[in-house]
Amino acid sequence: MAGRRLIAAAVACCLCLVGQLASALLDDDYPKVRRHDGALLPLIGIGVGNLPAERMNEVVTYALASDMGYRLIDTGASNEVALAEAIDNGLESVTEDETVSIHVISKVWYTHLGYERTKMAVRESLANLKAFQSGQYVRVHILLHWPRCNDEISWMDCEGEEERLPQHVKDAGPPPHLDPENAWKGSWKAMEELYADDELRQIESIGVSNFGHEDFKALIEECEIVPHIIQGNVWSLMFDPWLVNMVRENKVIFQAYNVMNGIVKRGDVAPNAYQLLRNIGEDLGPFTVAQTVLAWLVQQDVSVIPRASSLSHQDDNSPYWLSSVPTLSDEEKEEIERAVKALLKGEDVEAPDSVLATVTNSLDIAITIFFVDEEGEEVLAHEDPVEPGDSIQLNTHPGHVFVAYNDDRSFEMVLEVDAEYGQRQHLEVAEPESVAATFLNSLKEVINVFWVDEEGEEVLAHEEPVEAGNTLELNAHPGHLFVAYNHDKSIRKEIQINAEYGEAQHFDLGEL
Numbered sequence: 001m002a003g004r005r006l007i008a009a010a011v012a013c014c015l016c017l018v019g020q021l022a023s024a025l026l027d028d029d030y031p032k033v034r035r036h037d038g039a040l041l042p043l044i045g046i047g048v049g050n051l052p053a054e055r056m057n058e059v060v061t062y063a064l065a066s067d068m069g070y071r072l073i074d075t076g077a078s079n080e081v082a083l084a085e086a087i088d089n090g091l092e093s094v095t096e097d098e099t100v101s102i103h104v105i106s107k108v109w110y111t112h113l114g115y116e117r118t119k120m121a122v123r124e125s126l127a128n129l130k131a132f133q134s135g136q137y138v139r140v141h142i143l144l145h146w147p148r149c150n151d152e153i154s155w156m157d158c159e160g161e162e163e164r165l166p167q168h169v170k171d172a173g174p175p176p177h178l179d180p181e182n183a184w185k186g187s188w189k190a191m192e193e194l195y196a197d198d199e200l201r202q203i204e205s206i207g208v209s210n211f212g213h214e215d216f217k218a219l220i221e222e223c224e225i226v227p228h229i230i231q232g233n234v235w236s237l238m239f240d241p242w243l244v245n246m247v248r249e250n251k252v253i254f255q256a257y258n259v260m261n262g263i264v265k266r267g268d269v270a271p272n273a274y275q276l277l278r279n280i281g282e283d284l285g286p287f288t289v290a291q292t293v294l295a296w297l298v299q300q301d302v303s304v305i306p307r308a309s310s311l312s313h314q315d316d317n318s319p320y321w322l323s324s325v326p327t328l329s330d331e332e333k334e335e336i337e338r339a340v341k342a343l344l345k346g347e348d349v350e351a352p353d354s355v356l357a358t359v360t361n362s363l364d365i366a367i368t369i370f371f372v373d374e375e376g377e378e379v380l381a382h383e384d385p386v387e388p389g390d391s392i393q394l395n396t397h398p399g400h401v402f403v404a405y406n407d408d409r410s411f412e413m414v415l416e417v418d419a420e421y422g423q424r425q426h427l428e429v430a431e432p433e434s435v436a437a438t439f440l441n442s443l444k445e446v447i448n449v450f451w452v453d454e455e456g457e458e459v460l461a462h463e464e465p466v467e468a469g470n471t472l473e474l475n476a477h478p479g480h481l482f483v484a485y486n487h488d489k490s491i492r493k494e495i496q497i498n499a500e501y502g503e504a505q506h507f508d509l510g511e512l
Contacts, residue, residue: 030069030319033301035228036251043298044319045072046308056082059308064090069319074105074305080128088132100137107145111161113176115186120172122194126202139204147215148180192225213243231255234262255303264290266343272351273342275422295325296336352422354395361386362430365406372401404429432502434475441466442510445486452481
């Protein structure tokens with residue numbers, strides 16, 4: 001029972017995990033979060049740790065040179081030099097203001113755990129990231145990437161990776177995989193010393209990544225400097241209440257990764273949950289599912305670092321756009337959390353039992369909306385007329401048919417619901433922009449129908465021939481001229497549209 005209470009309490013506050021950390025909008029007006037040491041960290045960044053080196057310059061210079069507000073970049077040791085060069089190029093077109101700060105998060109790989117190896121790795125990272133002139137603007141944050149190498153993880157190869165290390169790394173300290181429970185503790189001691197070194201003064205903050213609640217608990221109990229940042233899979237944020245509680249209690253910033261692959265790209269495993277996020281995003285902006293989820297995290301002071309997979313996604317998920325999402329209501333937060341958990345677990349939420357249809361009156365006259373029942377009877381769907389420019393919302397079902405009339409019924413428009421349960425549909429009542437022309441081929445031959453353009457050229461109006469006895473429907477305009485031929489053009493039928501917009505006109509080719 002106590003365990004259940006802990007889980008319930010943690011879930012309730014999992015998105016308030018840094019509730020005592022105040023967000024701030026400072027000089028660039030984009031969201032930041034205050035660390036427990038009082039300094040500020042941008043909440044929204046991009047991840048380039050797995051980015052091919054040949055794309056680094058394009059992605060980073062675009063992020064920094066655009067007006068999207070990027071000042072936080074997450075990477076790994078293998079990409080540091082390419083990133084530093086890209087930052088140097090990107091800052092050329094940003095500003096000459098000496099107060100600009102680019103926050104870079106890099107990490108110590110598990111092969112470099114242990115006191116001496118970590119000291120060496122951190123010094124190399126600092127040298128890499130400060131190698132160019134722009135290094136004076138780079139604020140370096142260092143995390144332990146993993147608490148240990150673990151051969152139970154399929155892509156980790158503890159002995160093989162150790163064997164392939166350069167000799168100077170091997171000479172720096174013992175193999176960390178031989179002491180998996182303690183090597184990271186030596187690393188943390190080394191990072192504390194480097195962070196506190198008054199002469200070095202090059203490390204902005206220190207933290208950890210991929211630490212579960214047991215390792216994090218051990219770290220909190222032994223550390224002299226509490227981690228500033230913990231980077232973790234968004235799954236941990238939602239389903240590891242013990243970790244979340246410790247993070248919150250110690251005022252550590254949670255930085256979530258795997259938001260895209262873990263949530264946004266899993267619509268196929270939980271389509272109702274995905275549709276729920278789409279609906280909320282549409283109401284808010286509209287905003288995309290990705291923007292909705294990322295903004296939901298950011299508004300709870302959770303830092304996000306989606307991968308820079310494309311320049312268009314960089315724009316969509318940028319500080320500029322995410323900070324423009326309106327403040328979420330408590331109900332919206334709860335619904336997003338429910339959908340996120342469903343997508344992560346692949347256990348869908350229950351489908352709504354209706355379609356929410358929005359009917360907008362784009363005419364300059366009032367209209368009344370009726371529902372057409374199964375027997376063809378028209379039943380008033382909304383008590384009051386819909387004034388010009390106004391909209392109403394109706395809870396309805398797939399396949400339902402409505403009809404809109406003006407006062408004297410000189411105007412009529414049929415509206416059909418083709419959305420599925422849980423989806424939304426916008427139905428606009430407007431002046432029709434075409435004539436519904438129907439061509440019945442009552443001849444005994446196959447015919448082709450052509451439209452005659454303004455210059456007298458005949459353009460095929462429908463790709464497929466119209467078989468004998470079949471009907472062709474086309475949207476046309478008043479005054480349009482069509483011509484129908486059989487295969488050898490021995491039969492020619494001219495069809496002139498003389499109906500008005502919104503009307504229908506029927507032609508029997510055998511009677512022409």
